[in-house]
Amino acid sequence: xxxxEDRSPDSAEFLIHENGPIRLxxxxxxxxxxxQPIEIDGDAYLCRCGGSANKPFCxxxxxxxxxxx
Amino acid sequence: MDxxxxxxxxxxxxxxxxxxxxxxxxxSVCYTKLIEVFNPIKRPWVNLSGAPTEKIIEIVNExxxxxxxWKWNDENKNEHITEADKNHIRIRxxxxxxxxxxxxxxxxxxxxxxxxxxxxxxxxxxKVYTENGQIYKTGRFTSLCRCGQSNTMPFCDGMHxxxxxxxx
Numbered sequence: 010x011x012x013x014e015d016r017s018p019d020s021a022e023f024l025i026h027e028n029g030p031i032r033l034x035x036x037x038x039x040x041x042x043x044x045q046p047i048e049i050d051g052d053a054y055l056c057r058c059g060g061s062a063n064k065p066f067c068x069x070x071x072x073x074x075x076x077x078x
Numbered sequence: 079m080d081x082x083x084x085x086x087x088x089x090x091x092x093x094x095x096x097x098x099x100x101x102x103x104x105x106s107v108c109y110t111k112l113i114e115v116f117n118p119i120k121r122p123w124v125n126l127s128g129a130p131t132e133k134i135i136e137i138v139n140e141x142x143x144x145x146x147x148w149k150w151n152d153e154n155k156n157e158h159i160t161e162a163d164k165n166h167i168r169i170r171x172x173x174x175x176x177x178x179x180x181x182x183x184x185x186x187x188x189x190x191x192x193x194x195x196x197x198x199x200x201x202x203x204x205k206v207y208t209e210n211g212q213i214y215k216t217g218r219f220t221s222l223c224r225c226g227q228s229n230t231m232p233f234c235d236g237m238h239x240x241x242x243x244x245x246x
């Protein structure tokens with residue numbers, strides 16, 4: 010019964026950093042387009058500028074790439 | 079169907095579908111007619127992005143029991159349902175409709191999907207907020223921009239297609 014989605018809690022909070030990434034806190038399973046799961050436990054910073062070399066995570070690229078407000 | 083015995087609710091932008099496994103008599107109407115939405119071997123077994131809302135309503139209305147019921151998320155629309163909406167929760171279970179809240183159902187765990195060259199798609203109860211605690215949106219279905227170009231930040235507005243966003 011340990012399917013990936015069973016790990017995720019019943020609600021999620023997404024903190025949008027101004028000109029920066031999305032912070033998702035807690036135990037989550039993100040699913041990539043190809044169905045591959047990414048397990049998260051704790052604080053995850055998700056890329057929001059499109060420029061990270063470490064997607065879906067932030068690598069600080071937004072400082073040079075910029076994010077539309 | 080071998081499913082856990084918890085009531086669940088599932089939502090897309092338009093409707094919420096209520097699943098009450100204790101009422102299911104395994105008529106198989108739902109999955110033989112709409113496997114894209116009702117797939118007993120998948121978890122969660124209901125995927126409301128699998129078909130247009132009208133089609134989902136049609137099939138839910140064909141459930142012979144109240145194992146599957148539905149309602150509009152827009153409460154105004156629930157005031158204007160017809161007899162044909164056989165499994166609308168207000169028709170099937172007027173008492174439940176009056177007292178409808180999270181006590182009767184367990185929301186499904188939140189799912190976050192990363193779309194190819196597209197946004198983060200969130201299904202399930204969520205809150206999107208700013209650094210100073212201001213809430214952008216709460217709800218059950220949304221997509222967050224991942225390309226950096228949306229005009230409706232932090233939400234997706236489809237700009238990733240126009241700008242040709244490539245995620246790898």
